Each structure stands twice: as C-alpha cells, then as structure tokens.
Amino acid sequence: MVINMRILFVRHGEPDYVHDSLTPKGFREAELLADRLEKLEIKDFYCSPLGRARATAEPTLKRFHKEAKVYDWFGEFPGYIIEKETNRKRIPWDLYPADWTCRPAFYRNEEWYKDPIMTTGDVEKVYTYVTENMDLFLEQYGYHRDGNMYTCEESNSDTIVIFCHLGVQLAILSHILGIPTPLLWQGFYVAPTSVTTLISEERIKGKVYFRCQAVGDTSHLYVAQEPVSTAGFFQEIYGAPKWPDTKGF
Template identity: 45%
Template sequence: MRLLIVRHGDPDYEHDTLTEKGWREAELLAERLSKLNVKEFYVSPLGRAKDTASLTLQKMNREANECLWLREFDTKIDRPDCPDRKSIAWDWLPEDWTREEEFFRRDLWATQQAMRGGLAPGAHEGNGVRVQKKPDGGVGAEYAWVVSNFDALLAEHGYVREGDIYRVAQANRDTLVFFCHFGLECVLLSHLMNVSPMILWHHTCAAPTSVTTVYTEERRPGVASFRVCGFGDTSHLYAGGESPAFSGRFCETYACDEERHD
C-alpha cells in the first residue's frame, strides 16, 4: 500500500483558504495527482486543505472522505520563552526544547511539563470549525487520538497495527491520498516511524502542496512496516514554473528581514 500525504497550498490563514499563489500550486498538484490510480482520498475539514483538494477532486470527478483528526495539530502549550501567551506545541525555539533529552524519546516527549499543560479539555473554536478535544486534554491525548484514528483507517485497508509494525490482513498496492497540514503530517510520520514528533516538527519542513510518499514493505509474509521514499516533494511546482512557497519556514539567516523570524 502507498500513502501520499499532501500539505495544503500556500495559505491565507486569516480566511482559512489559499492565496493566489496557493491556487496556482493546487492546479499544478491536480495535474500531478490526476495521473494516479487513487483508491481513496481523505481531507482535513479546514478550508485551506479542502480548497487544495478541490481541484484534484474536480479534475478526477471524485470525492474525499472528510476526517476531523486530519485537521492541523494545533494544541496549545506554555512556551518557555513566551509566558504571556500560548503557542502551538511544535513552535518553540530549538535552544529551549533541545535542552531536554526526553523530547527526543517517543515514550517521554509528551510527558514533559510544557506538553502536559496543553489546552484544557473541552471544545475550542478554530478557523470556523468546532473541535471536541479528548477528555484527558493535553498534547499527549491529542496525539493518541490522531494516531488511533489513523491506525483504524489503515486497518480498514488491510494493515493492522501490532506493537511497532503492522500485521498484513489484506496485502494490496492501493494508493491513499491525505490532504492535510504540516504539523499533522509530522504526527502521522512519527507514528509510522516510531520516533518522537519533535524530531520531525523541528528538523523537517514540507512546503505547501508538497507530496510525501510512504509505502509498505512486507519483507516477511504477513509483517509490514512503512517506509518514506520521498519527503516534501515539490517537483510538480518546478515543472510548472512555480517556486515553492516559504510558508512554514523561518529565516535562513537572521539578518534577512524579509523572512519570518518568530
């Protein structure tokens, strides 16, 4: 089985849609994806992901399954250097989080004080979508909720999570496409790779409309693992003469005033 995880196009976060550039990117993405034999499409309920998916779906005369758990992973924490405001769990300074060895551990990263103090349980509003948080609240509970839904979907398609690998209930070469968000993409990949999401949140960046390809390897009968063969691929943009957007990145050099600092 093959999974294609697609980040939305260049975002207009204020209106939860795409910029003009984002729509151009989505058109080029549609040209790429429409050539594939796709079993199922899945999409976040947020506007920027649905808008990105819309051009591909129109071109292929298909529909996508909308999944609440594919929305951006935006649980808030108390960032150590910003005590006056909440920050998303994966947006804080490397010189702060890297001091704690536990953040590199997949079994300990969510137990750290900042993560335990995530957004209180209950409902919150975000980009026009009302989301019910899990009863326990906090970053760890949200992570567990996302990956359990992800595993349930994979099981429906023949791959059942058992420990750190997947039992092959029904081997197949199906392609599934997920239109979602960078932070959420890192959560899914960290689960498949059995690593802390902090590593992916802080050491990778998938540009808007980039495609990350993950496939199963069944090296012994009935036992599969997932392997990334392409991360954040934007070749469709270069083929169409469109440069990748900067969204999600920070300044390459501090002296560059035109790029995002914090």
C-alpha cells in the same frame, strides 16, 4: 505496476490563514498538484475539514470526478502548550533550538509528550487521539498495529491521498515510523502542496512496515517553474529581511 500500498500526504497550498483559504499562489499550486496527481491511479481521497485543505483538494477531485472523505483528525494538529513568557497557548512546535535540544525526553518515543514543556497543555491527549484514529484508519486497508509495526492477512496495493497540514502530517509520520514527534516538528519542513509518500513493505508474509519514499516533494512546482512557498519556514540568517508577502524561493 505498483505492488505496495502508497499513502500520499499533501500539505495544503500556500495559506491565507485569515480567511482559511489559499493565496492566489496557493490556488496556482493546487492546480499544478492536480496535474501531477491525475497521472496516478488513486483509489481514495481524504481531507481535513479546514478550508485551505479543501481548496487544495478541489482541482484534483474535479479531475477524478470523486469526493474526499473528511475526518476531523486530519485537521491541523490542535494540541497546545502554554508559553512561559506570555502564559498564552501556542503550537507545540517552532520552539527555539536552545529551549528543546537540551531536553532528553524530546528524543525518546513514549516520553517526549511527558516533558514539562508539553504537559503545560493537551499535547499527549491530542496526539493519542490522532494516532489511534490513524491506526483505525489503516485497519480498513487491512493493516493492524502490532507493537511498532503492522500486520496484514492480504497484501494491499491501493494508492490513497490525504490532504492535510504540516503539524498533523508530521505527527502521523512520527507514529507510523517510530520517530519522536518533536524531531519531525522541529527538524522537517513540508512546503505547501508538497507530497510525502509512505509505501508498505511486506518482506515477510503478514509483517508490514511503512517506509518513507519521499518527504515534502515539490517536483510538480519545479517542472512548472513555480517557486516553492516559504509559508511555515523561517529565514535562515538572523537579522536578514523578512520573507516578502509573495512567498517563494
């Protein structure tokens, strides 16, 4: 019997970014994910508006005979920075280690988005939009932000699933757990269709913190002998051959 609230964040399957859909492997992953999720008692489903997330959710939703509520802020994190070398917009993660590890602000909450790298774009604005909406979202389940934790009047044991993306998922986790976002963006990888689980802990009546039970779990792929996709992951050895088109390790 589950007595904690569980929030399951699912990254979309292996992406076909050109068509905002999934690769053939990604569609296989989505079916295997559905095999896993259909064993759970899930109250609500939520989804990014992007095609690759919707395609990932579809097999699960069909088995539950449910629809997912779509929110724009569950879409891929759209904040950008300006790359100094090219003067072009780029995502605010996947920076070279030498370019960010020397910046003290990146290791501090409430400061990282004020670093000169981040202020070249709109990262703070987008981060605030996403995290404020996440707090409003949690209020419908009875959790109200109070400093760096949450309060509630009644306990909640719902399980919900959010089909989304790597960048926004890690941004939300950073807010809920109080970890500077760059440390998650730069230091964590969640594979396609991986499941990240947050559980509520109410050890004192009305005082709640969310604990991360698992990050990027791909056990549903393992049991089916489906390789884990490397989409969004860099090769570990400089100069080694690039990952093949059919990703996986």
